[in-house]
Amino acid sequence: MFVSFEGLDGSGKTTQVERLRAALEADRREGVTAREPGGTALGERIRELVLHGDEMTPWAEALLYAAARAEL
Known part of the structure; x- marks a missing residue:
């Protein structure tokens, strides 16, 4: 499940x-x-950037999520 x-x-x-x-x-x-982004070393770095980094466009954020998911 x-x-x-x-x-x-x-x-x-x-x-x-x-x-x-x-x-x-x-x-x-x-x-x-599990959490997203997260779960890998890169995913955790991306998570920190998304949650506490500089303002970014929705497109940039979506690409970061995709990069984190690609590492799973």
Whole structure:
């Protein structure tokens, strides 16, 4: 099963992921979490740039997401 949480920045996605993970663990089930961009060294650098870097065009941000995904 693949579950995806989507929403605006600050909408509580990470909180919900943590709650689901805790519920799965309480039920003795395994789960794997991932975030985008992220998951690789380059993905984490891109994540930092997207979240805390200089202002960029939507096109530039989309290309950075694509680059991070290509590294998975």
